[in-house]
Amino acid sequence: MACLGGTAQAAEEGSDARLATVVVEGGKASEVEKARVELEKVAGAARVVDNQEVERGRAQNAEDVLALQPGVFAQATSGTGANKISIRGSGLNTFYQGYVMGIKFLYDGLPITGPGGTQEDLLNMAAVDRTEVLYGANAFSHTALSLGGAINFITHTGRTSPGAYARLDFGPFGYRKQQLSYGGVSGDTDYYISVLHNERDGYQDDTPNKGRDFIANFGHTFNPKLDTRLTIRYREEKLLNGSTLTKAQIKDDPTHNRLLSDRRKDGTTLIGSKTTYRFDDDSRLEIGLGVNDYPLLNGWRYAATAQDWRSTDVNTVLRYLRTDDRLFGLPSDTTLTFSDTRLVRGDVKGYRRSDWQKVRYTDYSGSRDTVFALGNELHLDDQYTLSTGLSLINIDRTARIKYSNTANTSTFPDNVSYNEWHVAPRLGLSYQLNPSVQLFGNVSRSIDPPVTWQHGSTANAYLRPLDPQKGTTVEFGVRGSAGIFDGSLSVYRSWISDELLTVIITPATQTTDAVTANANASDTIHQGIEAGLDTRLWESARGDQVILRQAYTFNDFFYRDDDAFGSNELPSLPRHYYQAELQYRHPAGFYAGVNLRTASSYYVDYANTLKAPSYTLWGAKVGYDDPGERWSVYLDARNLTDEHYVTAANTAYDLRGVDSPNFYVGDGFGVYAGISYRFH
Template sequence: MDRVVISAAKATPAQQAESRLDEIAGAASVVDNAEIEQGRAATLADVLAFQPGVIAQSAGGTDAIKISIRGSGANASPGYFREGVKFLFDGLALTGPGGTPYELLDMAGVNYTEVLRGANAFDYTALSLGGAINMVTHTGYTAPGNYARFEIGSFGWRKQQLSTGGVEGNADYYISLSNSERDGYQDYSFTKAKGVVGNFGYRFSPKLDTRLIVRYREEYHEDPGELTLDEFKHNSSQANATSVAQRDDSKKNGSIWVGSKTTYTFDDDSQLELGLVYHNYRQILGSKSPSTPNHWQWRDINTSLRYLRFDQLFGHQSNTTFSFSNSIHDRAEVQTYDGISKALLKDTNYSGSFDTVFALGNELELVEGLWLSSGLSAVNIRRDVDVDFSDRPNTTQFPQHYKYDNWSLAPRLGLRYDLTPHFQIFGNVSRSIDPPSAWSISPSGPSNNFIKPLVEQKANTVEVGLRGSQGIFSGSLALYRSWVQNELLTVELVPASGLTPARTATSNASSTIHQGIEAGLDTQVWQGTRGDSLLLRQMYTLNDFYYRHDNEFHANELPGLPKHMYQAELKYQNPNGFYAGVDVQVASKAAVDYANSFYAPSYTVWGAKLGYEHPTQRWQVFLDLKNLTDKDYVTAISPLYNSRGQDAAGLYPGDGFGAFTGVSFHF
């Protein structure tokens, strides 16, 4: 008989996560951060590139990137908390009743990232229209030994990272230190940050284990502000004159997030997970401003419980999950001062606001290869807002104290069918609930001495799609349509002028539609006899978001995002470690105001990357070239209400041509 050799390699944690997400009756994907680190690893925007349906736009090179999935949070400007998507570390919540502060949304110590679109984030008690992004931290098992990485590049970019990890008996540990600085492409856009990531695990017995994850980060950045289209065309690297005059900046004095997850396995059929998070984050907006600096002091507590049960129901596999989560503002206060006299102008307290979710889900195999997904969430949203002090009398009809307490139900039903072992179709219907952030109910500006009675944004969504591989092709396709009620839209009503800050407001809109296409395709263009290969990656996103018969804006499209987005990368990989590729990003024009009277121009941006990773993975070096043609383009938009066809400041320019290089070592 001929000799038969069977070999197998253990799946990486990212590959294991991808297999697990394939059991969801909807669109979800995994990003292996090792692939991102083959080039510049600056912000979460680098991680979320090539993710269909996800728009991640970096403005000014800071972590305050604009992130939107299926149009969620599209109308928020980059400088505020992220909304419309739930963010987690290792399945534990970072997002609280005030949204998501962005300073911890960096890549330090992250092994892989899960992107779960819409209701497909059900297992994480995430009910937002956009779903969830879960960043999984390295452990002593996934990153053993010592590691050093150094990056430098255009616009004064420099980054250093040192980490160590290992396993000692039943314990494992991982610690990472990072530091970065950037002078900036735009004037007045300096940024710096440093942080610590720790992950410590211990296995008490085969049934009981626990893990402690710690993230700490300090950050400071200047805010160059938005430009008009005329300013953008004449000099895209200039800063907004008003932002410079106001000395707009953001100072994070040290944000700490500590999460603990303990898992107890009763037997082969049941498991219990208990999570606890402490999150303390402070910031000063306009710390040097002669206008109105804002001091934000926040402290959140999150508790979560998850019970998993695996049974046979009438001879069919049935997997049941019960989940509970509660995120509460243990302390939340915004104080606004006069920048010259330092007198207190307004003191608003949001302490006691919380989001609580109870969820019951089930996966039932109806016949071989056909699974029914069902779930129901009960959501309790409470917003407690007190204007403790204001230097101006309340002349509105709304009281100084506002409390909102409401329960809602969010069901989900889906089907998935394995046509072949490598090809699957799916569909689902769901309901999403997006509560207003606590701080958006009462704006922090001193002239906004009122409380707006906002309610939850709710949407019913239908999604169908497929994913799998066949021959040289692998990819996914999802089509969705959401009927949205009371969409939370944030708009700049009055632009900043001189030392007067801009006036913004969040309100519930009339009915809107969010629908789109999310398509990704990888093609093995060529495979050499020596193991080298040529891979073409492509991503297309259709963002079709518009009003339904609005009294003022009729059927206008919602501003803030390009309607069409296409990305592609052609990459050569040699088995000896050399790699090289060229990439392109194409975006259509995007509305800047709700009246659709003013648009940001379309753009095409090219890039290239090459590098070498030693076959033993002991060291790596790369060169990453961005915006090869030095194209002036608008990377993000701060939506305006109605510019009446006039040029107005609402555009964030992207970086010009940049070259970045880096080297890393394992030792």
């Protein structure tokens, strides 16, 4: 939760409030605390997740890391890195086993989201120190123009995770995870290396998955003006997905798997570097370079059409920052950013698995997103700060069907190519009501380009022309602390045109692949409320605490007088989503608590005839952290009542109220355990 000052941070971290204030003011704040202070300068919703807190329980995927973040919906399917993740209804239903739309994902400030989308295997977030969530245009500093904003994962360094570290996690459904890491500092160089292995047999029948990671982070300071950092991430992954079921099937036997589908990543490789040169105390230049290679073998064992995807992105980020300037006689901070994400190689080949004959070859190479952004923070006085920004985005999309064994008899082309410029301004104002409370508001423009494969891949002999999704968002909010309370509240409304929506026309069967379609919708509205509140219910003189954390999200998404659907609700996300955790913490390191997650029902078709059922899940957690920071242990019980529930759903056109196999199964009851040890 974003907060103001050490006292508010103490409420969240569970430490002594006065001590935390001294630490922050003394300049010895942790990297997480420094990130919170920086994000408090944003005139809009932004939050930081301390992954050390997450690792006090199961830390399996984005569902765990992004829990208790208002406005964020993150639910896992099949217990893998495949998560449905949406912020403010971004990428509302462009989802199949984990591809995420409408959010820009980054590692250490370099994007893993490119013209070809976001590969889900890197969303396991191994060896991450903290996660920064910037809602909507509040991600301006990362040149993220998506409706949902950006999520930036910051990798551990030798300074944030020193010494040798070993961790073992295990749990139900054959869940096992092992990690070894080593970090340190030698003179002007710090280094961190981590290896990780994970596997799971699966909750549904025949849904095993396994993967392994290698992560390395090296930093070096050449002199007071120049430093650099290199990060390497490598992941292999192999899995069988759990199939969607009908509501009746989930109620009767949620472990049933009606359809086997497989996916294999033979080596996703992300290499990135960031170099900073400081001209003086008030100005610096940051240069980021990255290569992201992500092969995918999809449906190689079971699908009617096997797919071989090959994708390589090259990323460039240049950022010039200048602080303590004067503009109109007032203190001013200015940032100029250039970012370019280029799909230097991207294609997919489809093979008929019955005889391994090639059926289609589609090439996306050359597609790119280029953004120029100029931002300014003008400090009007000690209380008011005016934030202005202007982004120019150049969208270049190229999709060509180079081979097809069937003729294109449709009215759609087999070649889509366009180059467009769009302007995205931003205007925000923050008001420091008092040292602990800040009010903010902003208005912004969002641009979501279609992902390359949304135009088409291997299913059809044609491609669908698509326009970028555009939106205008107004947001107002407050964040801060008062006494035992620490929280934030944001209210927003987005007017969207050409929203990119997906529909499942025909679900997959044993002999045929799923048939989907992507299209630009008529005008839509996304509006909602994001509220987070931490309350220190009790604190003893010796430091015992009872803390209640709560996060509530209200989603209200609907058409604006659509010709076919009128003012129908947009399907795919619960209207009400609430999470809470009540935890006791002992100053010696012991903690115990209960947690709750509840979601209302929601439509799964545009005609609003069939709903996914609501659910309420209870959990409990107990653990111990050695005050000497050497070892820790936890037990994390999930779904205590063994609820049969729907974690996510595909989206259909008009189901006429008939139950259909469009629902993903949530895990049943299980107790996870973990132990870690750090060798100093």
